Amino acid sequence: MGVGGKQQVNKDATVPDNRVITSADVAREAGVARSTVSRCLSGDGRISEETRQRVLETAERLGYQINQIARSMNRRKSDLVGLVTSGLEDPFRVQFLHHLISAIQKIGYRPLVIDVSEPEHMSRSMLHLLQYQVAGVVVTSGSPSPEIGQHFIRRNVPVVLVNRAGLLEGADVVNCDNEAGGRLAAEALLAAGKRHLGFLNMSGGTYSGNARGEAFVAAIAPRLASGEVRFTPLGCRSADYDGGFQAGLEILGRPDAPDGIFCGKDHIALGLMDAARFELGLKIPQDLAVVGFDDITASSQRAYGLTTIRQCAEDLAELTVSRLARHISGPEGGAMARAVLPVELIRRTSA
Numbered sequence: 001m002g003v004g005g006k007q008q009v010n011k012d013a014t015v016p017d018n019r020v021i022t023s024a025d026v027a028r029e030a031g032v033a034r035s036t037v038s039r040c041l042s043g044d045g046r047i048s049e050e051t052r053q054r055v056l057e058t059a060e061r062l063g064y065q066i067n068q069i070a071r072s073m074n075r076r077k078s079d080l081v082g083l084v085t086s087g088l089e090d091p092f093r094v095q096f097l098h099h100l101i102s103a104i105q106k107i108g109y110r111p112l113v114i115d116v117s118e119p120e121h122m123s124r125s126m127l128h129l130l131q132y133q134v135a136g137v138v139v140t141s142g143s144p145s146p147e148i149g150q151h152f153i154r155r156n157v158p159v160v161l162v163n164r165a166g167l168l169e170g171a172d173v174v175n176c177d178n179e180a181g182g183r184l185a186a187e188a189l190l191a192a193g194k195r196h197l198g199f200l201n202m203s204g205g206t207y208s209g210n211a212r213g214e215a216f217v218a219a220i221a222p223r224l225a226s227g228e229v230r231f232t233p234l235g236c237r238s239a240d241y242d243g244g245f246q247a248g249l250e251i252l253g254r255p256d257a258p259d260g261i262f263c264g265k266d267h268i269a270l271g272l273m274d275a276a277r278f279e280l281g282l283k284i285p286q287d288l289a290v291v292g293f294d295d296i297t298a299s300s301q302r303a304y305g306l307t308t309i310r311q312c313a314e315d316l317a318e319l320t321v322s323r324l325a326r327h328i329s330g331p332e333g334g335a336m337a338r339a340v341l342p343v344e345l346i347r348r349t350s351a
């Protein structure tokens with residue numbers, strides 16, 4: 001003990017290199033109680049700046065590492081945000097995930113990415129996130145069951161669904177404006193003088209793809225009724241380049257093939273265009289006009305010049321994380337709600 005009963009900082013003491021440094025070691029070296037170390041490292045404002053600096057310098061000198069898992073167990077919340085995703089071969093999904101991770105880090109949290117490429121793993125993966133005491137969850141793939149949603153509601157863990165149907169009780173929903181996108185695509189193809197239209201998406205589809213297709217058909221409905229245009233629903237085996245390419249070979253060789261096609265995703269559209277040009281000798285947009293959806297990087301390249309509906313990946317990520325952050329901060333974040341991101345038509349040479 002030092003003068004006045006205060007503990008002295010032991011600047012000369014050392015800890016063996018082969019032993020894990022604990023908060024007790026930091027407390028002993030800094031001459032404070034172990035609880036003071038905990039409060040300093042958690043940012044407790046009741047600790048004096050002098051004491052805080054002494055503890056932080058001691059922790060750094062000893063090489064003390066905070067056990068984040070144990071810390072989260074004590075607090076019942078961690079600084080982790082779960083990201084439930086799949087389809088990482090999709091260029092837009094990868095671009096969106098990049099911006100989503102960046103936005104999460106900007107608000108002081110760390111992303112924990114869970115791949116749910118196999119739908120049957122959805123429930124198990126969501127429950128695993130609760131074991132990590134996540135502060136919140138963003139779901140970009142799959143459809144969590146109502147039972148799973150209740151687990152998160154009971155633990156006050158906010159969930160945000162992105163481009164999903166929004167059928168999960170208590171979850172925020174952030175979607176791009178799929179309906180406006182479908183209408184814009186219809187207007188672009190009609191303006192290009194096309195009269196036999198088609199919508200190409202993966203057979204069975206997703207919520208977003210189906211919403212785009214339904215809006216497209218609704219937009220051309222008056223002209224369908226008058227017989228001014230025809231419409232043919234189309235399908236592909238997968239929502240990617242190969243799916244679009246194979247669908248192009250099967251569809252465009254028919255004598256009654258559409259002359260204007262709206263694709264649910266840019267990736268599909270690029271495959272369709274290559275099949276039309278390089279395998280069937282069609283000219284774009286003279287023989288076939290194509291409109292995509294997403295505005296991925298390849299769409300703007302001269303080789304494609306794809307007219308498309310842009311949903312800005314960065315804006316979608318920022319909107320998603322802003323909704324999540326409001327709910328993480330507490331009940332004052334407001335009631336769960338839906339948010340819609342505007343889209344825009346990007347005119348290029350394909351339509």
